[in-house]
Amino acid sequence: MGINTSQVSGDGLGGYNKLGIRIGGLIRKEFSQFNAQIELQYINKGSSRNSPNDSYIDSYTLQLNYIEIPIIIEKRIYKHMYLQTGISIGKLVHMSELSNHYEVNGIKINNTEYSVNVGIHTKLKNNIYLNTRLSHSIFPVRPHSSEQIYKWNRGQYNTSISIALNYIIKRK
Secondary structure, eight states, X not given: OEEEEEEEETSXXXXXXXXXXXXXXXXXXXXXXXXXXXXXXXXXXXXXXXXXXXXXXXXXXXXXXXXXEEEEEEEEEETTEEEEEEEEEEEEEEEEEEETTEEOOOSOOOSEEEEEEEEEEEEEETXXXXXXXXXXXXXXXXXXXXXXXXXXXXXXXXXXXXXXXXXXXXXX
């Protein structure tokens, strides 16, 4: 269970201003040289811009809620610290787009997201771990509003940074 901060690159807004949750469970298998795990999680992504009260700047929120399945491989890099890498597939379960608190019928979001993940998993105490993770979509979640494509820039991509506490139950 943790928090997620995200942005949508290519939407004209900068910064990880969209806060959300990351909650779920995982199954983990430990091997001699590495660990492998598969997760099932609910995660909020998107982008946001708040308008100051005395400003002419519009407020904007893109809320993207996914059920996601990350497949993660981790390697111990120091005593109780592990480097994680993997891929994930996410299914969009809800989406809303608001401008100045009014619903916008914007550009359609793809229902499936494929992402690459890197992170650090650190044992804090007994079965409690702190996980920090960066996730970036491999394919655009939607095209640019202008529908322009330039080389590798093919649309708008989700990028998120999350921090979560994991409680891992070990079999005896």
